[in-house]
Amino acid sequence: MAESPQGRRIFLIGFNKCGTTSFHDFFKANGISSVHWRANTLAMAIHRHLHSGHRPLLDGLDQWTAYTDMVCIPGSPWENSNSDGHPLVEACRCFRDLQASYPHSLFILNTRDPMAWVRSRLKHDQGRFAEAYRRALAPIGVQNDAQLVHHWLQEWHEHHAQVLAHFRFQTPQDFLLFHIDHTPHDELFNFLEPHFPLTSRLFPHHHRSPSGG
Template identity: 30%
Template sequence: MTVLTPYSKRQNTPRATSPLIIQIGFNRCGTLSFHRMMKDNGIPALHWQEPGGRNVAQTMLNNLSFGRKPFDGFDGVLAFSDIAFLNGQIMIEGGRLFRTLHAAYPDAYFFFNTRDKSDWIASRAAHANGTFLKRFCKMSGLDEADAKAAWGEMFDQHTAEVQSYFATATARFLRFDLDHDGPEKIADWLAPDYTIDTAHWGHYNKNSRSRDMRVLEGQGALG
């Protein structure tokens, strides 16, 4: 399910100078739908981790600790989604580093995917048969009720900070509401650099067995 897409796909012929496309919203907000649409339109895309096992969020933090750019080492990849990691010891929400990402890649497209907060909390709590919530509780020391409350606070804080920052920043920014917006909004936004066929948009990972198995194996997938 986590696939690095080769260059030889359909309409787009990416160049070394093509701008990155970076998803900065949370998981359970259409991240896999976004990834699949990028991939199926011929844009080299990476969702959560490489086929060989390197997690994007962990690698990003490692790069930053060495003074490198966040996505150094992901040669050829143009679209990044599900930049996150969770196990019983640590949680990484890569989208929270949107300021660092914008500073490193000022010409990138920043995709802020969102949805109704209550539905998002419920979706996260149910993800991977509830094991995502259990691992978050173990990591944070919170019970389930307090964990959901913490998610709600994080959702509000991230939304406010992202919108405030990009309201004045010189940036290619899109707020995409999964409940109200259609894929044509993404296609129009990316049109200066990419040709997007919206027929490749779909809803994925509502109950994905393979993702659940990775969670049960402790690999930290978020969804």
């Protein structure tokens, strides 16, 4: 298995429903130890450490090389929740703090058409994801799908602008913008291969549908 050289890690810093499972499987196929979501615990650890001042951010969950789908939705996993009462966390937005904790790591902004992303999120887990997200945002006035979509799109554009501005000047060589529908896969391979030997050049596609799932 390809371990992280000199502690170098790979962080997927786009939102969920943007190919996170495909990236996770791609990393594993190439012997890169990877973790995906882990039933909220990645995001919960980052949130806890960030707000307590504890560093590094993934202390206790730092045995992997690649980190994908770092989100915590209160009430999930459904029927077996470990996150009731926990804040909503989109830990991909903590990319600056992750870079400070793990210098020289690689950051991939996985992205797609934002309206396709919204449709996929609304459908995710038969609508339970969106329902739980609405409940978490109810204190700030999000009460229906239209308001939820507005919030998601606002977060989307803010996050993308912040990531692109940051990496334009801070270690641009450690950053890749990867549109899951349009970026040639060779760009991903060329980004990773100087640091991690790739044995599989097949990028899988999971959870895709013509309607954007």
